[in-house]
Amino acid sequence: MKTRVDIAVIGSGAAGIVxxxxxxxxxxxxxxLDSRSAPGGTGGFSGITTLCGLYDDAGKILNDGFGREFAxxxxxSAPVKMGKVFVLPYRPEKFRSLAEEFISTTPNLRAQFNTPLADVVVHGGRITRLNGFEVGAVIxxxxxxxxxxxxxxxxFATDETTQASAVIFTLCKxxxxxxxxxxxxxxxxxxxRAGFPSLNLQASLEPQTFTAKFAGLAEQVPQLIAFLRANVRGFEQCETSLDKIITAHRAGRMIVGQYVLxxxxxxxxxKFPDAVARCAWPIEQWDANGAVRFRYLSPGTHYEIPARSLRAAQVENLFIAGKTLSADVDAIASARVMGCCLATxxxxxxxxxxxLKSSPLR
Ligand SMILES: Cc1cc2nc3c(=O)[nH]c(=O)nc-3n(C[C@H](O)[C@H](O)[C@H](O)COP(=O)(O)OP(=O)(O)OC[C@H]3O[C@@H](n4cnc5c(N)ncnc54)[C@H](O)[C@@H]3O)c2cc1C
Incomplete structure (x- = not known):
């Protein structure tokens, strides 16, 4: 078996697939490589149903290339305006199946799932091996x-007080x-008034169905549903699949790159001379009570992400994409949305x- 690859991509969420x-x-x-049994990451496995960060505030797509093709x-459906921003509705199961399809049909690409990162070797300031493969570069x-x-x-870590986790589930009927x-x-x-942590409800693609983001604990969801059924008109028959309640983590960890956005x-x-991606999503902060605060860019503007934010500062052949982007805690609160992860x-x-084409060590 060939044990040399030019590039190893670790993680198969929105950023890794693309x-x-x-x-x-x-x-x-x-x-x-991914430690999960299948590709998709947060976008495929967390019950989220909108791709954010693909458009400017007029609904114009910000980035071309395969990220756009995947989206x-x-x-x-067509993009939908929600307040001041445009989002693209999608189904997580389609996100997962498309990820599988692209990965399995793209020439030069092989995948290993159920495979956590292991045995990373650095030599001369470069990563030379991981998981038993010799590698030319790593993302x-x-x-x-x-x-x-x-x-x-x-x-460095995200500020968890402004990137709190949420419990996500689908509320039907x-x-x-x-x-x-x-x-x-x-x-x-x-x-x-009854003392429940905050709930955010967003209409889903099915009729009478909402995607719920709850600031409480997964164990509190049955109690929450019982309360809604007993006390809120229109929710008398509401229900969810208890086995599909997911706790999703907004917080992550960023690599210090050659530039920190x-x-x-x-x-x-x-704007940057070495710009490689654009984004116009606001800085979106969620506190532990489920309250969200948006800080918007000026109307009609977007920011750029420089190539230097996609390259580790200390390791020559380590590149970065998605929520691991070299960005400070405020910038990542914008750039972590999936449209931006697809672009990076x-x-x-x-x-x-x-x-690699220009590297003598390839
Ligand atoms: C509650 C919540 C709501 C959100 N809502 C939205 C929304 O409505 N719209 C939107 O666009 N974005 C939303 N986001 C943000 C967005 O979903 C994520 O920031 C984005 O999907 C991150 O993509 P990624 O590819 O960087 O990482 P991920 O999708 O997290 O993928 C990382 C992958 O790496 C793998 N991995 C991790 N460690 C290892 C290891 N050691 N070895 C091998 N593999 C490993 C994981 O298994 C995973 O598959 C939300 C996030 C949360 C938590």
Whole structure:
């Protein structure tokens, strides 16, 4: 069996899938590894149903390339305006099946699942081996900087007080429209008065169905549903599948790259000479009570992500994409959304292919 690959992509969420396909399409032999049994990451396994960060505030798509191709393939409808932003509705099961399809049909790309990162070897300031493969370069798409941590490269953590976890589940059989703030208040006020942590409800693709993001514990969901059934008109028959309640973690860990994107860069709509991706998503912070605060860019603007934020500062052949991006705690609160992860994944896949073509050590 061949044990040498040009590029190893660790993590097969939004960023990893796109990074691996782009690297392989650029002609590099590519391996994608994930500790899960299948590709998809947070976008495929957390019950989330909207791709954020793909568009500017006029609904114009911000990035071309395979990230855009993947988003168009997974889309269930045209983009939808929610407040000041546009999002793209999708189904997680389609996200997972498309990920499998792209990974299994792209030439030069092989995958190993149920395979946690292991045995990372650094020699001469470069990663030379992992999981028994000799590698030319590595892209860390784990969301938690696992490659960098394995070799002691510098990382920093998200501020968990502004990137709190949420319990996500699907609430069905809701016979009530929730289109106006007044509709929503009729649901949320009784819950708040009864002392429940905050609940966020977003209409799903199925009729009478909502995606719920709950700031409490998974164990509290049955109690929450019992309360809604007993106390809120239209929710008398509401229900969820208890085995599909997921706790999803917004917080992650970022790698210190050659440039650390800042919250100021985001809000100022900063541009860079080595820009490789664009984003216009606001800085989105969630506290432990489920309260969300958005800080928006000026109307009509977007910020850019430089190639230097996709390259580790200390390890020559370590590249970065997705939630592991070299960004401070404010900037990642914008750049962690999936539209941006797809864009940085594509950029990292292309960058690493260019790097290897010009590297004498390939
Ligand atoms: C509650 C919540 C709600 C959200 N809502 C939205 C939303 O509505 N829209 C939106 O666009 N974004 C949303 N996001 C953000 C978005 O989902 C994530 O930030 C994004 O999906 C991260 O993608 P990624 O590819 O960087 O990482 P992930 O999708 O987290 O993928 C990382 C992959 O790496 C693998 N991995 C980790 N460690 C190892 C290891 N040691 N070895 C091998 N593999 C490993 C994991 O198994 C995983 O498959 C939400 C996030 C949360 C938590």
């Amino acid at each position: 990074a691996a396909v782009c690297a392989a399409r650029a002609g590099c032999s590519t391996l994608i 168009q393939a997974v889309a269930e 860390d798409c784990t969301g938690t900087a696992e490659v960098a941590r394995a070799i002691g490269a510098e990382t 809701v016979w009530k429209s929730l289109t106006t703030p007044a509709d929503m208040a009729q649901v949320l006020l009784p819950l708040a 800042t919250g100021e860069d985001v809000l100022a709509g900063r 994944g594509a950029a990292a896949g292309n960058l690493v292919a260019d790097y």
